[in-house]
């Protein structure tokens with residue numbers, strides 16, 4: 001590849017000289033390279049004022065190109081070069097890929113992975129200061145495996161300490177809008193940071209038996225907050241040794257890799273949709289007592305439990321794992337008794353499809369083609385407007401309707417909605433005895 005021409009003052013001088021030289025009958029088969037030997041001696045004796053003129057042209061050109069190249073030299077409002085910010089993003093992606101690979105490299109093959117334990121963590125904070133400090137106030141963690149579901153939980157309200165000057169209003173607003181944890185003098189808050197830290201270490205690595213402390217997983221958007229908060233608690237604990245719980249990894253990546261491990265592929269966006277579905281937001285007995293009483297979904301324990309439910313709901317069937325009450329909450333008799341998976345964009349093989357219970361009513365004589373629009377190995381793209389509509393309540397309603405349809409048997413279980421058409425339903429408890437033979441729970 002030819003070397004890229006540097007567009008300095010001399011270059012613009014040559015460009016100006018070129019037509020004149022051509023008029024003199026000279027030819028330049030190698031382009032500008034042929035002009036250099038002629039132009040250079042002339043440039044050396046060019047008056048300073050003339051040189052300055054070309055310097056100016058060159059500068060203007062470079063300034064223009066900076067604009068045209070977009071963001072290379074542009075700064076954001078924090079005076080950070082946009083180009084460098086992009087690098088930060090790339091670095092982060094690189095870091096996450098590395099983390100994922102290091103985790104995957106230690107995984108057993110095939111379905112043996114179902115026994116692997118993962119630690120999911122969520123921390124609620126009062127606010128983030130302009131200096132990037134967080135004030136943690138609630139911590140929830142669970143131990144989870146695909147095979148056994150949630151096997152351990154840990155929950156604590158943390159004393160966030162003194163609120164920095166000027167942040168009282170922000171803390172109060174955030175509390176009111178989200179977790180509703182009192183920002184001061186909360187009687188449930190624990191200031192025994194050392195005790196809690198030791199408990200947390202033992203939670204992931206009982207008696208320090210494992211050579212390495214496993215990572216915590218949280219949503220990518222929370223990683224920074226959790227890393228900070230863990231360091232914060234560790235500092236307060238004054239243990240005299242380094243933080244062993246430094247590793248906070250991206251949950252989206254983990255779920256993608258769980259799918260990938262068993263030969264299925266999901267995008268990060270699809271995983272985020274799965275993890276943030278509202279299906280279990282207000283499920284009883286999935287939050288801490290405080291948030292349960294307030295019927296508030298912004299509970300650290302609630303968050304990690306819901307992530308586990310979403311993983312169980314989507315991943316367990318792929319691993320052939322039977323869903324138990326440790327995987328998904330038990331619902332009361334007579335309540336809405338189904339879990340609706342998001343429109344299935346996951347690649348599902350023919351065998352699995354065959355195992356899926358058919359919702360086709362017995363007396364439905366319509367051609368099969370109209371019945372099954374589900375296409376394995378095709379990416380399902382949910383229209384945006386529909387995606388907004390497809391919140392938990394909507395899904396539950398649709399699920400309920402579907403079960404009703406099935407129970408009636410006389411009505412079509414099909415509708416024009418792609419959600420209903422393509423959404424596999426796993427009822428965990430029969431709505432009433434003698435219902436359809438779909439119960440897998």
Ligand SMILES: [Zn+2]
Pocket residue numbers: 138287288289290291298299300301302
């Ligand atoms: Zn809570």
